[in-house]
Amino acid sequence: MPNPDKPRTDTVLKVGIVGCGAISRNHLEAFAAAEGAEVTVVCDIDPDRARETAAQYGVPEAVGSVAELLATGVDIVSVCTPHPTHEEVVLAAAAAGVHVLCEKPVAVDLASAQRMTEACDAAGVQLGVLFQRRFWPAAQEMKQALTPGHLGEPVLGQCTVLLHRDPTYYSATPWRGTWDSDGGGVLMTQAIHYIDLMVWMMGEPVEVTGRIATFTHDIEVEDTAVATVTFASGALATITATTAADTSLGARVQVTASSGATRAILEYPEGTDGRAVLRAVDGTVTTTPDYPADLVANADLRTINGALIPHHTAQVADFVDAVRQGREPAVTGHDATRSLAVLLAVYESSRTGAPVRLSGEATR
Ligand SMILES: NC(=O)c1ccc[n+]([C@@H]2O[C@H](COP(=O)([O-])OP(=O)(O)OC[C@H]3O[C@@H](n4cnc5c(N)ncnc54)[C@H](O)[C@@H]3O)[C@@H](O)[C@H]2O)c1
Known part of the structure; x- marks a missing residue:
């Protein structure tokens, strides 16, 4: 999503957002503000929703599956799907060697959370979890x-x-x-x-x-x-x-x-x-x-979610910097577990x- 006002870096990390529901707006706006990252693709199992989101935010591609999104060669996946589906998206991203920023709760049971942290650790990719407060x-x-x-x-x-x-x-x-x-x-x-x-x-x-x-x-x-x-x-x-x-x-x-x-x-x-x-x-x-x-x-919920955008922005900026610097993000998958x-x-x-x-x- 081109944003002429934000500072430029030599390399821009490509970001894919999975799930185009209520909270995806916070991720789209937060990555738009982040230095050195750009949302290049959005994904939803509801293809119309993905297309509408892409059109609204000027994202070049809209796809209907995580496999298609990963095939576009993103560096970071942001997971905005319902909680029990987080694991399948995180594991697919880790298997593709892609860093993942996942909405809370990381999972709905501990075994699932542990599979996610283990997969990301083994793949050498960062797993960050949104606790923007x-x-x-x-x-x-x-x-x-x-x-x-x-x-x-x-x-x-x-x-x-x-x-x-x-x-x-x-x-x-x-x-x-x-x-x-x-x-x-x-x-x-x-x-x-x-x-x-x-x-x-x-x-x-x-x-x-x-x-x-x-x-x-x-x-x-x-x-x-x-x-x-x-x-x-x-x-x-x-x-x-x-x-x-x-x-x-x-x-x-x-x-x-x-x-x-x-x-x-x-x-x-x-x-x-x-x-x-x-x-x-x-x-x-x-x-x-x-x-x-x-x-x-x-x-109303839209107002509440909208008010959270500055904090999503701060956490997304930390995550992008963590990926660029090869350090742990401020909130890791282990913290979230x-x-x-x-x-x-x-x-x-x-x-x-x-x-x-x-x-x-x-x-x-
Ligand atoms: N950090 C926060 O303050 C905050 C606030 C709200 C929601 N959330 C979290 O964000 C997540 C999503 O919540 P929401 O309110 O946006 O939900 P939502 O129902 O509004 O949106 C979810 C979207 O994901 C899509 N989807 C479902 N399964 C998918 C899959 N396998 N692949 C691609 N797309 C898929 C759905 O079609 C839908 O468009 C939840 O885990 C929730 O806890 C966090």
């Missing part, structure tokens, strides 16, 4: 504050995700809301972003206890969940998540460190930048109002009623 300036700053020499080791975390989804969110998209085609509910699709932030800040999770429930939506999977997480350091955290709230109250990640200092970030309304809303350090408390009165709480392991353990614990120990393999 890590690129909020407030998240980067909070992560930095929790490193040794600053506030001390994290000891207590709280991850609270209170969202609204209209019933049509589940009914209008056929793959949403079932265990087979969606892999889970609020934990798998929404809370995973904030679980990822918490795990990123707190370290290696080792044990999870949780319960899930479906209160409001007419879906197989959970619309509500609670859990506790124990980390290798001994730190403890809680997760509370729902899409059954009548009014979205956003998502908050709060961490208390061994010094006794507490920091929190809040994303409200959904889709906007997470803001540092609480700093309680050395007896001094700074807060910003949690809930400004004059805003739309339940924005670790966050996935936590929420899958909530499902298992809810099923069995027992705590679930996480295997080091998945969570390191």
Whole structure:
């Protein structure tokens, strides 16, 4: 997609986007802004959708299968298909020696995530996974504050995700809301972003206890969940998540460190930048109002996804640079597997009623 305003490099990496649904716009715009990369082909199993997307964004080619897309000789594949289909696309890209940036969740079960990371490691290609909220300036700053020499080791975390989804969110998209085609509910699709932030800040999770429930939506999977997480350091955290709230109250990640200092970030309304809303350090408390009165709480999904574009852009820029420099991207397939392991353990614990120990393999 030619963009005359962006800086040029000698070689331009060719990018193919697989899946031309709601989130593909974020990838198309993010790669359009990225230095040294250009979307040269889009793919969808619905050929009309692929053609329309190509026409709308000025992409030279539209194809109907991943094999055709890989045959065009791309350097990077961006995966924007429903979660359970991520694996087949990632494995095909790895087999072709192509770097992959995959939407979250990387997969819907651990064996699948591990096959993906192993295939990419063996092929020597980068696997990055979209957790664009890590690129909020407030998240980067909070992560930095929790490193040794600053506030001390994290000891207590709280991850609270209170969202609204209209019933049509589940009914209008056929793959949403079932265990087979969606892999889970609020934990798998929404809370995973904030679980990822918490795990990123707190370290290696080792044990999870949780319960899930479906209160409001007419879906197989959970619309509500609670859990506790124990980390290798001994730190403890809680997760509370729902899409059954009548009014979205956003998502908050709060961490208390061994010094006794507490920091929190809040994303409200959904889709906007997470803001540092609480700093309680050395007896001094700074807060910003949690809930400004004059805003739309339940924005539509297109608005929410649109508001995420700057963060997709930051993560895509990091991924393109990682490929160019031959370094790991900021969020790897292994990181994404670790966050996935936590929420899958909530499902298992809810099923069995027992705590679930996480295997080091998945969570390191
Ligand atoms: N990072 C974020 O904040 C964020 C936000 C929304 C969605 N997502 C993720 O993006 C992924 C897609 O979500 P969406 O809302 O765009 O879904 P969507 O249903 O709007 O779009 C999916 C598209 O993929 C196509 N498709 C399905 N299987 C395919 C295949 N094998 N090959 C090619 N195309 C195929 C479908 O025809 C459809 O056009 C999901 O994994 C979701 O979790 C991430």
